[in-house]
Amino acid sequence: MESWLKESGASGLDDLELADFSDTGRGVRTLRQFEKGETILTIPHRVLWTVKHAYADPILGPALLSAQPLLSVDDTLVTYILFVRSRGFGDGLASHVAALPANYTSSIFFTEAELEFCAGSSLYATTKQLDQQIEADYKELVVRLLGPWPELFPLDKFTIEDYKWATCTIWSRAMDFKLPSGDSIRLLAPFADMLNHSSEVEQCHTYDVSSGNLSILAGKDYKPGDQVYINYGPIPNNRLLRLYGFVLPGNPNDSYDLILTTHPMAPYFEQKHKLWVSAGLDSTSTISLTLTDPLPSSVLRYLRIQRLTESDLGVIVPHQIDAVFDKISDSNEMEILRFLIESISNLLEGFGTGLEKLEEQLAVGFYTPNGNAWSAAHVSLGEQRVLRLARETAKDLLAVVESGSGNKSATSAQCAKCHMVPVQAMWCGRCNGVMYCGRACQVADFKEHKAICRATAAKNASKGG
Template sequence: MKLQEWLEKGGAEGLGWLQLENFPDTGRGVKTLRPLKFNDVVLTIPGSFLWSVDAAFDDSVLGPTIRSVKPSLSVEDILAVFLLFIKSRQEEYEGRGAHIKLLPTSYTMSVFFSDEELEVCSGSSLYHLTQQLKQQIKDDYFHLLNNLFSKHPDLFPLEKFTQNDYMWALCSIWSRGMDFQLPDKQFRCIAPFADMLNHSPDVQLCHIYNPRSDSLQVLAGKDYTIGEQVFINYGPVPNNRLLRLYGFILLNNPYDSYDLVLTTHHGAPLYDQKIALLESAGLQVNATFSLKLSDPLPLDVLRYLRIQRLLSSEISTMNVNRGAKNIVCARNEAEILKALIEAFEGLLAKFGTPLEDLEAKISSNIYKQSDNVWAAAHVSIGEQRILRMALQKTRELLALIICAQCGKVDEDNKRCARCRRVVYCGRDCQKTHYKEHKFVCN
């Protein structure tokens, strides 16, 4: 069966029980015309229909040309060129051309936001990554222009291979691509018709690629009744990534996160010893930690900083301290917690619009649902909530290290026996501080 025929019959290998439909909440998606049980096969896509690097290389016209580019093109660029190449000559590629016609003509990823729309989430990771991504797209396009398009104008007419066309192809790959870890490599592809299925975190992961049969299967991630929309699950994706790579957000996304980057400069004191300790603890020198709603201050953040802030007299302690899983000493712990508080306060101060103002504009409909500014606001709200939770958690931990009255850091500081949420260096400080503390104690 040819790709075009397969697409016209619903992609279900002639069964005809899947149908494209416009849904009010998600836009275009796929509905089932028969009941489905969890793990039923929804559709099977032959490998010859997939858009992949191998498929691009196997094309008798395109393949030799893109293979010859030095340095070699990335997987994304090969797929982007492949899409644009087929799009530019759809009449010659009836099957893949039919799939191209089903793809959106425009996308809503953050790279298409205006400066004013993106400014709503200034200070967020989405804001900074989008700015970097826009520049990266320009750089990568000019690399393709100089090393491929301009050298083969007969294959790549420039009016059909503009930077905007390249952005469209990239967004098609980001929003519709599927990644699989095979025994010998990472495999990325776009699967016709399966790329029309929308994401839901409420279904099980349900798409698999079998290299032996060279086919991709989509299974039912839950039970479905007739007329229901069939979903796939992209995985635990936070809103900052959903909007950047897929063009939408989920309200109250349980997977929202903020990526905290920690690094140790090579000129830091005791650098070699600390790097050895980090590696023995399974931590990288340049590390990114995902702060989440469920865990706003991961233990690994503390472990990393405990090692980073060690004094020479404390190095030997670390050798038996399981990679700083436990507190090294009061001095070290107070230093890292104070540094974290300063860092979190600084990160929150960089957000252009505070969380409360964003929530007010959403509730008063100043930011209308599904507009770009509405989506950007939700990303900013999610990240600010996580950073505030991380800040609160850090302050609570610091309160168990320094005397609540005089701020003294000592191994012998004792917790308040009633609430156990603050410590004191002695009875005098405890008595003095009680007038203030009694309102929150217990």
């Protein structure tokens, strides 16, 4: 591969070599000293894997362009890689394909038993969904392209296992760049795609729009024999394992993707949807909880809107821009915070192995280092730490609201009808003076409560609220 790249105009290869490292596996080693910011490697545009180059191939291009609408960027690149590999001859791109790993350790290749070590995590659910999506995408590719062009795409060389391998090649090795036009480009760069990730170097891979070349700069000072790194960005372990097949123990960027959703048939959905949009959200929103921001304000904004009553909506809609950012009322705030505490507790209980046990197992070497189960355990550990911080934050916020709401204490208040202490409270929307464990008890108690409710509401009104 190196000789072909040199003939194609690549520079810097004489100062680098591929090598195996004990901690990262295959990578790139320096043969001389580099100073931070110095150009280490340049790969010319003519040897990059891009959608444009796939279309330009005299044999593959017409087939790709016949699929209307056009295939996605990833499916185009996947087909390009498998097409080159299937032909099995020549130098050039074929030598790059031959140098690619035969197997990957991304979570989609885990056995069911290995994946169980992160049961309950967002990675577990995402991996299951990806498996189904890959199968569906492959079937569509067969119908739209592989089937109509059997002479170019023999199905024994374009199996679903091949498709899965090539898809993971794109996920783990492609680089993305934003262009001045606002568009983006995704590409694979031979040799440069052998560089491993380190958060200790600055972002150091660049794309020159005028020449179309890709360059790698030194993200720090290097001595001869050092491994050269690039920085993939602040990526949590659940995404690192899903896309790249590795994790970073104690990753400071660990996160949990919280999915908040509301059914379109829910009461007042249209009004609430407008409020979500005003808040920069949607009726289904995925919000990342992180170690540095375990309970983002967007989570509270979403739930405040979701739990609005008819009377709340009548007051808020005329002033929706301001309302979506602030606390609606004490009762609304306590309801969403109690819901969060209970929901997060349920999420934590759903993990296959609890936080303390995972910490103990990892400390005593229960898992084979860098094995699939070990990686899955680190994902589970990181997500549980984030969720625990989120729950503690919600508890702290709830304590503040309760302390400012007089006798409305979650620890002592009881449902006015059944006298149970509810997990989620529903306060009377008119007088805000009594609490119920749910709608059923509120309706059942209405006859007895309505006289007191009117009097209390009138008294509060005479005091200005």
